[in-house]
Amino acid sequence: xxxxxxxxxxxxxxxxxxxxxxxxxxxxxxxxxxxxxxxxxxxxxxxxxxxxxxxxxxxxxxxxxxxxxxxxxxxxxxxxxxxxxxxxxxxxxxxxxxxxxxxxxxxxxxxxx
Amino acid sequence: xxxxxxxxxxxxxxxxxxxxxxxxxxxxxxxxxxxxxxxxxxxxxxxxxxxxxxxxxxxxxxxxxxxxxxxxxxxxxxxxxxxxxxxxxxxxxxxxxxxxxxxxxxxxxx
Numbered sequence: 328x329x330x331x332x333x334x335x336x337x338x339x340x341x342x343x344x345x346x347x348x349x350x351x352x353x354x355x356x357x358x359x360x361x362x363x364x365x366x367x368x369x370x371x372x373x374x375x376x377x378x379x380x381x382x383x384x385x386x387x388x389x390x391x392x393x394x395x396x397x398x399x400x401x402x403x404x405x406x407x408x409x410x411x412x413x414x415x416x417x418x419x420x421x422x423x424x425x426x427x428x429x430x431x432x433x434x435x436x437x438x439x440x
Numbered sequence: 441x442x443x444x445x446x447x448x449x450x451x452x453x454x455x456x457x458x459x460x461x462x463x464x465x466x467x468x469x470x471x472x473x474x475x476x477x478x479x480x481x482x483x484x485x486x487x488x489x490x491x492x493x494x495x496x497x498x499x500x501x502x503x504x505x506x507x508x509x510x511x512x513x514x515x516x517x518x519x520x521x522x523x524x525x526x527x528x529x530x531x532x533x534x535x536x537x538x539x540x541x542x543x544x545x546x547x548x549x550x
Contacts, residue, residue, distance in 0.1 A: 359537035370530055370541030420537050425490040426471060428539050432482035
């Protein structure tokens with residue numbers, strides 16, 4: 328049973344436009360949500376996170392929105408740049424004292440010059 | 441900066457071999473994880489550990505075991521490698537809500 332879902336395997340946008348990546352989850356006990364970026368042959372790198380008690384977090388060009396009632400979060404990248412082309416993973420943290428992260432399947436973002 | 445180091449970037453092993461993947465972190469984090477990444481499947485949790493000598497099964501533990509004898513080192517063991525274990529293996533530590541990943545080991549089993 329997939330608890331974190333990224334239903335779009337890929338997304339293509341033009342440089343300078345907005346990229347919106349979506350993620351849905353099923354477990355109401357997740358307390359943090361995170362976005363990671365991954366280039367081929369490298370480990371994922373942390374982008375931005377949001378606590379389950381917030382509805383928005385912003386860091387430069389990256390903004391994450393959380394809609395708890397819909398169990399949905401999204402990552403907005405504005406403006407998109409060619410260097411943003413990568414696989415983006417949505418992740419959610421669960422656990423009391425022994426935390427773990429559950430990841431979605433990822434979305435390949437391609438930003439065209 | 442947190443550093444998570446995996447012992448090999450690329451490995452080629454034969455079917456049936458016992459394979460050790462090593463991971464070392466330098467930040468004294470308690471929680472360590474092993475994931476594998478496959479196209480279309482995302483990152484799937486194999487095993488994790490929240491303390492020395494403690495281990496927990498993740499979502500896909502079959503065919504794997506782990507060892508954590510020291511806090512900074514978390515080893516993934518493929519007891520008898522099979523071709524369906526060809527994958528990218530990623531080690532991570534967790535502090536607060538954020539996970540830090542190693543550079544990954546691309547394992548090919550032939």
